[in-house]
Amino acid sequence: MTAPADNKPLLDVRGLTIEIDTRRGPAVIVDGINLTVGKGETVGVVGESGCGKSLTMLSLVRLLPNKIRVKSGTAEFAGRDLLKMSKSELRQVRGGKIGFVFQDPMTSLNPVMRIGDQLCEPLIYHRNMSKADARERAIELLRLVGIPGPEQRIEAYPHELSGGMRQRVMIAIGLACDPELLIADEPTTALDVTIQAQIVDLVKDLRKKLNMSVVWITHDLALIAGLVDRVAVLYAGTVVEDAPVNELFARPTHPYTRGLLASIPKLSDERASRLSSIGGTPPEPGRRPKGCPFAPRCALAESVCHERVPVLEPVAGSTGHRVACFVAQRQMMEAA
Amino acid sequence: MAAEPLIKVENLVKHFVVRLGAFGERGATVYAVDDVNFDIFAGETLSLVGESGCGKSTTGFTLLNLQKATSGKVLFQGENIVSLDEKRMRPYRRELQIVFQDPYSTLNPRMTIGEVVGEPILFHKLATKAELPERVSRLLADVGLPARFAQRYPHELSGGQRQRVAIARALACEPKFIVCDEAISALDVSVQAQIINLLLDLQEKYGLTYLFIAHDLAVVRHISTRVGVMYLGRMAELASREQLFSNPLHPYTKALLSAVPEADPELEKTRQRQILTGDVPSPLAPPAGCRFHTRCPIAMDKCKAVVPEWREVVPGHHVACHAVEQGAAG
Numbered sequence: 001m002t003a004p005a006d007n008k009p010l011l012d013v014r015g016l017t018i019e020i021d022t023r024r025g026p027a028v029i030v031d032g033i034n035l036t037v038g039k040g041e042t043v044g045v046v047g048e049s050g051c052g053k054s055l056t057m058l059s060l061v062r063l064l065p066n067k068i069r070v071k072s073g074t075a076e077f078a079g080r081d082l083l084k085m086s087k088s089e090l091r092q093v094r095g096g097k098i099g100f101v102f103q104d105p106m107t108s109l110n111p112v113m114r115i116g117d118q119l120c121e122p123l124i125y126h127r128n129m130s131k132a133d134a135r136e137r138a139i140e141l142l143r144l145v146g147i148p149g150p151e152q153r154i155e156a157y158p159h160e161l162s163g164g165m166r167q168r169v170m171i172a173i174g175l176a177c178d179p180e181l182l183i184a185d186e187p188t189t190a191l192d193v194t195i196q197a198q199i200v201d202l203v204k205d206l207r208k209k210l211n212m213s214v215v216w217i218t219h220d221l222a223l224i225a226g227l228v229d230r231v232a233v234l235y236a237g238t239v240v241e242d243a244p245v246n247e248l249f250a251r252p253t254h255p256y257t258r259g260l261l262a263s264i265p266k267l268s269d270e271r272a273s274r275l276s277s278i279g280g281t282p283p284e285p286g287r288r289p290k291g292c293p294f295a296p297r298c299a300l301a302e303s304v305c306h307e308r309v310p311v312l313e314p315v316a317g318s319t320g321h322r323v324a325c326f327v328a329q330r331q332m333m334e335a336a
Numbered sequence: 337m338a339a340e341p342l343i344k345v346e347n348l349v350k351h352f353v354v355r356l357g358a359f360g361e362r363g364a365t366v367y368a369v370d371d372v373n374f375d376i377f378a379g380e381t382l383s384l385v386g387e388s389g390c391g392k393s394t395t396g397f398t399l400l401n402l403q404k405a406t407s408g409k410v411l412f413q414g415e416n417i418v419s420l421d422e423k424r425m426r427p428y429r430r431e432l433q434i435v436f437q438d439p440y441s442t443l444n445p446r447m448t449i450g451e452v453v454g455e456p457i458l459f460h461k462l463a464t465k466a467e468l469p470e471r472v473s474r475l476l477a478d479v480g481l482p483a484r485f486a487q488r489y490p491h492e493l494s495g496g497q498r499q500r501v502a503i504a505r506a507l508a509c510e511p512k513f514i515v516c517d518e519a520i521s522a523l524d525v526s527v528q529a530q531i532i533n534l535l536l537d538l539q540e541k542y543g544l545t546y547l548f549i550a551h552d553l554a555v556v557r558h559i560s561t562r563v564g565v566m567y568l569g570r571m572a573e574l575a576s577r578e579q580l581f582s583n584p585l586h587p588y589t590k591a592l593l594s595a596v597p598e599a600d601p602e603l604e605k606t607r608q609r610q611i612l613t614g615d616v617p618s619p620l621a622p623p624a625g626c627r628f629h630t631r632c633p634i635a636m637d638k639c640k641a642v643v644p645e646w647r648e649v650v651p652g653h654h655v656a657c658h659a660v661e662q663g664a665a666g
Binding site: 048049148162163164165192193194195196197198200201219220221222223225226227245246249259260261262263264266269272273274275276277278279280281288 | 388389480494524525527532559560594600605607609611613
């Protein structure tokens with residue numbers, strides 16, 4: 001499923017920096033993120049709460065909340081910079097070429113609108129469909145995401161559906177206009193595991209059928225292991241490691257990625273054996289330390305880590321694996 | 337494992353009556369916990385797992401008499417504690433503690449950490465006011481927090497630190513038994529591992545017994561001695577950790593385990609998942625017979641009419657399913 005290397009990526013984010021207004025003045029919360037998504041590629045964006053993963057994606061379609069804004073950077077989508085588009089151009093992209101699925105379907109769906117009408121809205125707006133055609137397509141979409149009895153369910157209000165069903169409706173809306181890129185922000189976090197497995201299977205199936213690119217934002221490394229082609233690991237507003245999925249799990253290189261993977265309980269663990277954990281907590285947004293943001297929690301940190309910010313550099317001996325860590329980079333130099 | 341259980345749960349039932357309709361004109365019953373039986377042995381970690389609404393948290397609350405049981409017994413040191421009023425319950429409160437999911441809403445924002453942790457000590461008269469600061473700093477040390485945190489307020493602490501405070505508060509009155517109700521679910525992965533380690537250390541140090549209520553099966557597999565699986569208010573299966581994860585018997589347990597993703601891309605590519613169709617039915621109107629029959633891949637006619645009996649099919653392995661043979665090896 002990896003995109004051919006000679007193709008230009010569908011989405012190319014460079015140097016994206018986001019800041020927030022605080023009482024002490026503006027503070028950087030996303031610091032110079034680079035991220036690419038190839039045609040037909042599925043990329044997992046992984047990180048803990050407050051690492052900036054959701055804000056990064058919201059900024060692409062210019063849906064950032066008040067007091068938070070893009071300070072610098074570009075985000076080319078199919079060759080056009082999303083951050084510089086006019087509002088009318090942007091409207092064509094949002095919900096059209098880029099579909100969005102948010103975490104909480106209860107707050108993202110309009111509670112006083114039938115789900116059928118919410119599904120028809122983008123079709124009528126983006127595709128100039130007639131009401132009757134849109135309705136037919138809406139039923140087809142509900143069937144596609146596995147909602148039984150779509151002809152009746154299309155008349156339902158969100159509160160009449162279960163959490164899993166509402167999330168399917170969200171996915172159907174995200175897919176309504178056959179987007180080239182689907183951005184899914186923790187789409188299964190609020191769901192039970194058996195329903196999560198249904199949704200993951202559905203997305204896997206659909207991206208194959210529609211040759212769609214997907215960005216899947218999550219905090220759950222286990223979940224994306226079987227789902228994505230490539231993973232970008234975020235920590236405190238920076239990408240610390242970026243690698244093909246197999247490579248990331250086989251050779252995690254950044255101390256944070258290694259710590260995250262080690263803190264997940266494994267099938268083979270002895271009962272009640274100690275889990276390796278990362279000491280301390282992530283820095284609060286806007287209180288990022290000078291130097292490498294992970295340095296205060298890092299067991300390997302050296303003096304340089306507290307002084308300067310490392311940038312993503314290729315990992316020796318593999319393609320497409322990059323890491324931002326002075327210690328890992330030096331160890332690779334020494335090994336070479 | 338001791339022969340005599342620390343806690344014996346017998347035919348525990350908890351029904352809620354709710355009012356429906358815009359004016360509450362219709363009454364309805366939520367069958368939250370229905371005829372649940374299990375033992376908890378001293379020093380073990382018994383986990384209850386299941387999906388939202390399966391009744392696992394209600395079981396924990398009812399067992400501690402924080403909610404009145406509709407019927408059934410919970411025997412602790414020979415006393416049926418669910419029949420006690422609040423006053424007669426008080427001595428048992430000291431020995432039976434709970435840690436909740438959300439450390440943001442369970443700590444009083446106007447009390448310092450020292451007051452939060454010290455309150456149960458004074459209430460149960462376990463120390464004098466003069467001895468209190470010493471006791472509090474020892475408890476904070478137990479949960480890995482420096483003594484100076486006693487002067488701080490909850491809003492100054494991170495989620496992981498707050499959960500440590502909630503654990504210190506539960507430990508304050510030297511309990512025998514702690515219910516951990518989704519105690520690590522709200523924490524980030526890297527912090528979650530810290531709290532799991534802490535719970536394991538404390539169990540060893542003080543010989544604690546845990547009822548661990550969680551939905552994350554990877555965590556449950558890591559810390560449990562035995563695991564009970566609940567579905568829609570009833571217990572589906574209960575077995576040792578090894579038995580349950582290597583030889584699940586109930587079709588719901590099988591589906592639940594197969595839905596858990598593993599952090600291994602190679603394994604995930606080849607893995608055959610058994611994906612359940614449909615949603616969990618409403619506990620307001622649970623299906624007749626076996627409550628799982630509407631989603632069960634092997635349901636028979638009998639399952640639609642007859643409630644499967646809760647039985648021990650091999651020693652230590654309980655299951656409620658018509659399709660499982662006595663002495664079944666899976």
